[in-house]
Amino acid sequence: MRYDNGIVAAFKMVDTCAAEFEASTPYYYSVFGSENEATETTPKKKVLVLGSGPIRIGQGIEFDFCSVHSTWAFAKEGWETVIVNNNPETVSTDFDIADKLYFEPLTPEDVENIVNIENRTEQLYSSVDRPQR
8 A cells, every 4th residue: 555655665874973974874764755865886786684683681692693694704705785673782783794784673564665775676685594483
């Protein structure tokens, strides 16, 4: 219904410099009814890594470790790397881990919004590091 009415997510860049300087960090969050700031970065193959999401203290560091090392492995092979994680207190959300970072919930709809933006050249693949329940 949202798509039928032209309501699609756009992504804004997180202002990591508090407007003191022009921010160039590729961190994004979704909005509706705005201009998209998530730019095409390279024509290389891309991989979308889903981060560990919300974790409790003392639990889950191994899942964040997996998403970081997955990202590094793909980058080493020449892939553009994109992480989706809604937990800003993890290593996977550090500025130098991936080419792009989306602070978004790990729901099907929110991930689909990112895929629609990032898959413009149909070069997007995914790596999921979510624990089995």
